[in-house]
Amino acid sequence: MESEKAEGSSAGSEQEGNILQTKMSRRTFLKLSAATAAATAAVTTVGGIALKSRGASNAQSTAQTTTDLFAAVPITLTVNGIPYTTTIEPRDMLVNVLRENLSLTGTKRPCDRMECGGCTVLIDGKAVYSCTTLAMRMPGHSIETIEANNITVTDSTLAALQAAWVTYDASQCGYCQPGRLMAATALLKNNTSPTVDQIKAAVAGNLCRCGTYNHVIAAIQAAAASL
Ligand code: FES
Ligand code: FES
Known part of the structure; x- marks a missing residue:
């Protein structure tokens, strides 16, 4: 029983680890999504001003846009x-x-x-x-x-x-x-x-x-x- 319990507990902690990992991934994913959405919205709402460089990669342009949101x-x-x-x-x-x-x-x-x-x-x-x-x-x-x-x-x-x-x-x-x-x-x-x-x-x-x-x-x- 004890070994079953130990196995169960080990399986449980492995499962918890997976869940934690999944949660972390999801959190990271959500953060990235929010940053991208904010950057995209900014591009469309700041009337007529191109904040995003054409031809830049998505990652580069997102970073550039986020930076430009705060540029005076x-x-x-x-x-x-x-x-x-x-x-x-x-x-x-x-x-x-x-x-x-x-x-x-x-x-x-x-x-x-x-x-x-x-x-x-x-x-x-x-x-x-x-x-x-x-x-x-x-x-x-x-x-x-x-x-x-x-x-x-x-x-x-x-x-x-x-x-x-x-x-x-x-x-x-x-x-x-x-x-x-x-x-x-x-x-x-x-x-x-x-x-x-x-x-x-x-x-x-x-x-x-x-x-x-x-x-x-x-x-x-x-x-x-x-x-
Ligand atoms: S509507 Fe309350 S501060 Fe603008
Ligand atoms: S809030 Fe309107 S007069 Fe005071």
């Missing part, structure tokens, strides 16, 4: 009418470039995952989440942030909303408000007499922990009436 590149962005030239990594999101490279910290980054709307800016007049917008895709586009009226742009729509925000006490802690103001600006630029439902739809992607929703709707209605 110069970029010029037009924000609030001003051209800013800075150096970014191709994977950098617009919100990070605005806040960290350009010191435009009015745009907030509450969730960093497309859930709250706090990072909303205008791109060519449309409200966009900057936390999931690659900065590399922004040259040639007009970016407007909550700082617009403090810098060079005179945005009467944003100004009317900011005044109404004060009158209607639409802000409590204020953290969500830059994004909400930009979403409201995008709405009123296209529709100066929105219905309540249209206002709700326009700011539905902007969450507020302080719950100032009714004040925000009243402020947007007042700003629309003043335009």
Whole structure:
């Protein structure tokens, strides 16, 4: 019995060794797959920029692409009418470039995952989440942030909303408000007499922990009436 047990135990440890080996191989395989997938996605998402050398072997090109994901590149962005030239990594999101490279910290980054709307800016007049917008895709586009009226742009729509925000006490802690103001600006630029439902739809992607929703709707209605 003992020898059977010993054999069984030896077979067991051999089996465990095989399983371990299989698991290790699988882990290595998964790591390699993830690296390859990330590299491939980067090639397709960094608009129009060839990060991969033609003719390189797969291993070489994967390594090259992974390296290039972190390589600094110069970029010029037009924000609030001003051209800013800075150096970014191709994977950098617009919100990070605005806040960290350009010191435009009015745009907030509450969730960093497309859930709250706090990072909303205008791109060519449309409200966009900057936390999931690659900065590399922004040259040639007009970016407007909550700082617009403090810098060079005179945005009467944003100004009317900011005044109404004060009158209607639409802000409590204020953290969500830059994004909400930009979403409201995008709405009123296209529709100066929105219905309540249209206002709700326009700011539905902007969450507020302080719950100032009714004040925000009243402020947007007042700003629309003043335009
Ligand atoms: S920080 Fe972009 S949606 Fe929340
Ligand atoms: S005012 Fe505080 S989160 Fe909206």
